[in-house]
Amino acid sequence: MLFALITAPHAVANPTKKIRLAAPIFPPYIFQTNNKWDGVGYHTVNKILNNANITYEIIPVGNYGKALDALIKGKVDGFFPATQNPVRDQHAQFSQPILINRWVWYMPNSEQLTPDMAEFKQQRFVSTPFKSNTHVWLSTHGYKVKGTLEIDNLPNMLLKKRLDAVLISQLVFETSAKNHKIPMHNFKQIVHSEKGFGIYLSKATLKNKPELLKRINQSIVELDNNH
The missing domain is CATH 3.40.190.10 (Periplasmic binding protein-like II)
Incomplete structure (x- = not known):
């Protein structure tokens, strides 16, 4: 793990417009308990986005293929936790590694x-x-x-x-x-x-929000440096 994990609320002061992130159920990285998200991947991303003042919504999907399909169709802005591959790179940009x-x-x-x-x-x-x-x-x-x-x-x-x-x-x-x-x-x-887990963000989303990936990567670096 690249930095300490702290549970934090989704909403923060002066947030950017909410983004939608698909996530397959992939315990222990991300899963649901009593309709609440949990797991080392969830808590890591939650901390990163809160630190960057980015509000978000998680959209559960059945598998990584459906996550990528939802991104291609514009139903979500990104997905996590993911490792990098050339097919995904055609449609999305990969963040700095988080785990x-x-x-x-x-x-x-x-x-x-x-x-x-x-x-x-x-x-x-x-x-x-x-x-x-x-x-x-x-x-x-x-x-x-x-x-x-x-x-x-x-x-x-x-x-x-x-x-x-x-x-x-x-x-x-x-x-x-x-x-x-x-x-x-x-x-x-x-x-x-060994491969880095990160967040994929849609190229279509980044075309409209070019600062989004930069803010997320800055947050990752800040939290890693403070660990």
């Missing part, structure tokens, strides 16, 4: 192949959150991929060998495993990469 997202491979301990082997790509089915950046990466790199919306059930499905492997955010998988009381020693783990 670090570590992608990790999870496999049964009995697995003899590694993800970089041709045999692994040919013989193993990999599950990952549907339409997420890991889904895009797996698809474009020749893996047999099964996108899923049952993110919280992935550790249990892998433990029961209903899946061959999972590529996912480390915090997401390990939080789900902990919730299901599944010890992590049941899985072989290989770190894939």
Whole structure:
């Protein structure tokens, strides 16, 4: 995490016009409890936007594909928490990173192949959150991929060998495993990469509000420096 997290109200003094941000349910980064938003990603963005005097509304969406589609259609001004990819870059601009997202491979301990082997790509089915950046990466790199919306059930499905492997955010998988009381020693783990989580803002929105991304990035830097 790049700076301390503090819960703050959405409305602030002298705010700019409210912006709409789509967010998929992606615990523990962002989720709802009793109709209230929660999670490390939510609290981080909430603090950033409040510090920048920007009011906002969160629009829940089913997955990252729907978040991007809503942005393209002008239904939202942006979405979060997101990692960067070329398709998203065509339609939106990426903020400074707000959190670090570590992608990790999870496999049964009995697995003899590694993800970089041709045999692994040919013989193993990999599950990952549907339409997420890991889904895009797996698809474009020749893996047999099964996108899923049952993110919280992935550790249990892998433990029961209903899946061959999972590529996912480390915090997401390990939080789900902990919730299901599944010890992590049941899985072989290989770190894939570390990527910055940020906020995507629509290029159409920024055309009308060119200062918006600058204000958000300034807020990120200020809060990071004060940490």
